[in-house]
Amino acid sequence: MWKVLVAALAVVAGASVSSAVPAVAQETKVPVKGGTLVVALEPEPSRLYLSSQTAVIVQSQIYENLVTLSKDYKPLPRLAESWEISADGKTITFHLRKGVKWHDGKPFTSADVAFSILELNKKFHSRGLSNFGTVEAIDTPDENTAVFRLSAPSLAIWSAFGADNATIVPKHLWEGKDPFTNEWINKPIGTGPFVFKEWVRGDHITLERNPDYWDAGKPYLDRVLFRVIPDAGARAAGLETGQVHYVPVTPVPLSDVERLKKLPNIDIVTDGFGTFAPMYFFDFNLENPIFKDIRVRQAFAHAINKQALADVAWYGFAKPATTPVPSDQKQFHANDTQQYAYDPAKAERLLDEAGYKRGKDGVRFKVTHLPVAYGEDFRRSAEFIRQQLKRVGIELEIVNYDLAGWLRTVFAERKFDTMTAYYAANADPQIGVHRRFWSKTFNRASWTNASGYQNPEIDKLIEASHVEGDPKKRAELIREVQRVAQRDLPSITLLEVSLFGVKVKKLHGLDPNPDGLYGSYGSAWLEK
Known part of the structure; x- marks a missing residue:
């Protein structure tokens, strides 16, 4: 073995x-030194380490890893x-x-x-x-x-x-300190191409060129300015006018992409997202007695039209998911899992059987729903799901938070009934998928097992896959994890989302590799 x-x-x-040093995209032009790269962010990070996607985009300019x-x-x-x-x-x-x-x-x-x-x-x-x-x-x-x-x-x-x-x-700064509250969490000291200068909450984060960077001659840029721009329309306008050079995630209204593609100064960025493979899902808080009955969870699944969700709420930038593992990961993806076809009539029967009859107002029960604070796409999707569930008698009360509030409420306080988010599946299910279902990740950190699902059967499969040395046997263990997850349905995997960024054409040198979204801007430069 x-x-x-x-x-x-x-x-x-x-x-x-x-x-x-790893190569970036092939350039036919000679890099120009100097200038300020303006990058738009949404949402604003809650902190600059052990946090959200946008936090990693910032921290990757300051900190580094052993390899890429x-x-x-x-x-x-x-x-x-x-x-x-x-x-x-x-x-x-x-x-x-x-x-x-x-x-x-x-x-x-x-x-x-x-x-x-x-x-x-x-x-x-x-x-x-x-x-x-x-x-x-x-x-x-x-x-x-x-x-x-x-x-x-x-x-x-x-x-x-x-x-x-x-x-x-740096061990000499972090040792012995709380990793979530120490002073360096929001004014990081790293080895990367850019040095942290300031963070004005609600407005911007500024990084300056590291004059002592180990990769001689880099970075080319003088500074990077991360601007917090919550409104998608404003981000699009910033790109069109050149006031913003790059929006790496949640860039513009999805309805606006086709128009932007035709503009002479704009590029759609599709490289750099290979390891992310975002899976959009609906989590139940299994501590709520309503959701302990699997018939209720199955009813939710049958009530949501995944294809319509992809087409209407995501403008085709997503496709229905059949398991928690992306279909493109063919060596791991299971093709024989239990499915829950769109069937509102079946959803109604299951809810009746579970004892949740419609009241005089047509409502069976009311629950709260917290969409992840990643912008309008997620709020729009939550509204779509709310309308779908209303048809079968479920009243979904949407509660919107900023990212810090969402993370605290969902993972620390656990004051929610349902939530939607996406997690990156990453290059291997062990990294990005198993955390949704492994009991050992429950109540351990943000972005893990929000449902509170605990099942010794799936734990055994997950843990065995982590140490299995035969690739074929390991792949079968991972497929069996999917079968159990789809059977028990602690979480409904709804969509495989297509990520992209938008940049101005004069920006060159972005990292095109599979984790390039979190790549360094050390090789980036702005054409004069």
Whole structure:
């Protein structure tokens, strides 16, 4: 078995490792130095680490990871110049880049790697257990070597090293402090191409060029200005006038995309989203007695027309999902799971059987619904779902929060009945999907198991897949996770969402690799 695993890891890691910096999109023009890149954000992050998608976009300019991913999902050097994998797949030795400094002038060392992975990412990141549950220890024989000791080989760990899953922070500033409230959470010190300058809440975040960046000659830009622009129409107008150069996520009204595509100064960005594969879903709070009856959950599923939701609320930038794993991940996707076709009549019968008859006003019961605070698309989708459920006698009261309030209410206070959001499925279901159903992620962090689903059967399957070294056996375990999740239905997976960004044509050098959405702007530049 381990021979199969090591061969698979060799494919992931590549036959040889170069210390070269990962390439960005091919450019025929010579980069120009200077200028301020203006990036629009929505929603505003609640904090700049262990937070939301927009927070990661900002932090990725300040912090860095050991590796990043190439277009074919192989690891490429970042803070690590090279690495070796032991024959049994249980030891990974990283050789770190020398001469790298934190923005406060202190040297970056292997101690920072060990602290960041074991004490922060593994313990507090929403995907920490899935990503690094098998990492038992990290040895630091010298300042430039970090040796990962695994209890069992992991086929998913290389994907976990990328994007926001394994951010490296300075141990000398973070050690002994609360990871969610310490002073560095909102004024970060990193090793990246840009240095944090200021955050004016509700308005902007400013980063300045790092003059001591280890990648000589970069970054090209003088600064990056992240502007908080909640209104989608205003973001579109900013792009058209050139006051905004780039909107990486939730860019413009979906109804406006076709018009923008025709403008001579605008590009639609589709590269850089490969590892995200967002899955839009509807979660029940299983602590609510109403939702303990599976017939009620099934009724909700039958009452929602997924195709109409994709076409009307998402303007075709989504398609119906059949399982929690994206259909494009063919090696993992299960084609034989229980499905819940749009059937309002069946939904009504199930609700009647569960004892929830219509009242004189036609209403069976009322529950609250909290759409994730990611903009108009999610509010519009919640309204669509509300109308669908009203037809079968369910009154959905939509409650809108800003992102900080939504995270607190859903995950910390658990004061909700239902919610909708999307999670990135990532390059491997172990990283992005299992956190929705694994009992060990419940009440552990934001962006995990909001339903509170706990089932020893699915836990056993998930945990077995995390240590299975045979790719075929592991894939079957992951397919069985989907079958159980679709059978028990603690959460309705509604749509596979298509992400895109919008930029002005004079912006060049964005990272096109699979996690490029969270990529560095170190190679970005503005044409004069």
